[in-house]
Amino acid sequence: MATTTSDKISSLKSAVAGLDQISENEKNGFINLVSRYLSGEAQQVEWSKIQTPTDEVVVPYDSLAPLPDDSSEVKNLLDKLVVLKLNGGLGTTMGCTGPKSVIEVREGLTFLDLIVIQIENLNNKYGSNVPLLLMNSFNTHDDTQKIVEKYTNSNVEIHTFNQSQYPRLVVDDFLPLPSKGQTGKDGWYPPGHGDVFPSLLNSGKLDALLSKGKEYVFVANSDNLGAIVDLKILNHLIQNKNEYCMEVTPKTLADVKGGTLISYEGRVQLLEIAQVPDEHVNEFKSIEKFKIFNTNNLWVNLKAVKRLVETDALKTEIIPNPKEVDGVKVLQLETAAGAAIRFFDKAIGSNVPRSRFLPVKATSDLLLVQSDLYTLQDGFVSRNSARANPENPSIELGPEFKKVSNFLTRFKSIPSIIQLDNLKVAGDVWFGAGITLKGKVSIVAKPGAKLEIPDGAVIANKEINGPEDL
Incomplete structure (x- = not known):
């Protein structure tokens, strides 16, 4: 006899009840998520109902009201604000073991150092x-607690809280992996950044902030160097009583997978590639119809968060993420913070300059931000005006450069790339100091050969496979 959904849920409930590593809130949140998933809520959108949002819905950045001149009015704005950085990710893709936010980005400063310097300057x-x-x-908590101690004398109050810890589900019988003896970290997962809203409430942080008169939270990924406080956006939201604003920016061909904002049945909502019917995927990826994408810089009204979480109204799309642990197929169900936009009143997008989206996801991004293409001032990384091309160079580094430690040892110093369009590096390549790269450059070492680019070399529009090509 086939197991029904309600059988699955009741077996799951009794198994979850026995997991003493997590709180009642986490158990309830998890059961709720799995129940929604099993009930097969419609995830896909009806393509014909999609409309392009107007400028009232996705407000052009230039049309936001100017800031008040009076610095006491600016202080009033800032006193309503909280900055929240999503700090749950490990730097594993870049070969690091701790939180990604402690990777050194520039001049010996980490993502976290830069964030603290920016807020301290404002304060x-x-x-x-x-x-x-x-x-x-739970992956980054212990390390972060130690790291934030170094900021005790800074002019920024730093608070940490944990997002939920959910058990991975065994695909075969939909029971939690930890109840089958997998009690280590591999049995658990953090359920995506959509969990930020319930976790703010459950941790007690939300009520504490509201009691201090805070009204808006600016949420951003800790690895997005462009995500600095923007008072024009905050001012606009307060004046217009918008409960939620997602920063979007013009899409290039490099951003085809990013979610976009649409108007749908009278509300603004996020459309992710997973919700797109197969026959429309190419249309979704093109930059003709969907011209903007979500930067994951979000501005959200705190009272609205409390109202929606307490009434269990944030039923955001569920993202199933299949994994394998010790040969066992498991599923982790996640949600995204941007998908919550459709539940907030007067929610808008703002089409912001590309400079507000500067994520460092790989060492190729690190090369860009450590180079002369950017300058650092007051904790803010900004683009060098000497670069004529509005687009950044496209950079492809081979696996030898994937880990931060390897990347750093293979460059004696980061080359000048102001006039670079395109760089491909593969194989056992080593860079000397003071190198300049221009135009289209490909440096691919022959298999088994070590290729050293000498100090001071200037390479323009060249393909290099061995020392004889230099």
Whole structure:
């Protein structure tokens, strides 16, 4: 006899009840998520109902109201704000073991150092008290607690809290992996950044912030160097009573997988590639119809978060993420914070400059931000105006450069790339100091050969496979 959904859920409930590593809130949140998933809520959208959002819905950045001149009014704005960085990710893709936010980005400063410097500058300049919240996962919590101690004398209040810890589900019988003896970290997962809203409430942080008169939270990925506080956006939201704003930016061919904003049945919502019917995927990826994508810089009203979480109204799309642990097929169900946009009143997008989206996902991104293409001032990384081309160079580094430690040892210093369009590097390649790369450059070492690019070399529009090509 086939097991029904309600049988699955009741077996799951009794198994989850026995997991003493997690709180009642986490158990309830998890059961709720799995029940929604099993009930097969419609995930796909009806393609014919999709409309392109108007400028009232996705507000052009240039049309946001100018800031007040009076610095006491700016202080009033800042006193309503909290900055929250999503700090649950490990730097594993880049070969690091701790939280990704402690990778050194530039001049010996980490992502976290830069974030603290930026907020400290605001607080010093305006006499405001903008606190920094870090949402950790069980993977990053212990390390982050130690790291934030170094900021005790800074002019920024730093608070940390953990997002939920959910058990991975065994695909065969939909029971939690930890109840089958997998009690180590591999049995668990953090359920995506959509969990930020319930976790803010469950941790007690939300009520504490509201009691201090805080009204808006600016949520961003800790690895997005462009995500600095923007008072024009905050001012606009307060004036227009918008409960939610997603920053979007013009899409290039490199961003084809990013979610986009659409108008759907009278509301603004996020459309992710997973919700797109197969026959429309190419249309979704093109930059003709969908011209913007989600930067995951989000501005959200705190009272609205409390109202929606307490009434269990944030039924955001579920993202099933299949994995394998010790040969066992498991499923982790996740949600994304951007998908919550459709539940907030007067939610909008804002079409912001590309400079507000500068994520470092791989060592190729690190090469860009450590080079002369960017300058660092007051904790803010900005593009060098000497670069004529509005697009960044496209950079492809081979597996030898994938880990940060290997990347750093293979460059004596980061080359000048202001006039570079395209770079491909593969094989056992080593860069000397003071190198300049221009135009289209391909450096591919022959298998088994070591290729050293000498100090001071200037390479323009060249393919190099061995020392004889230099």
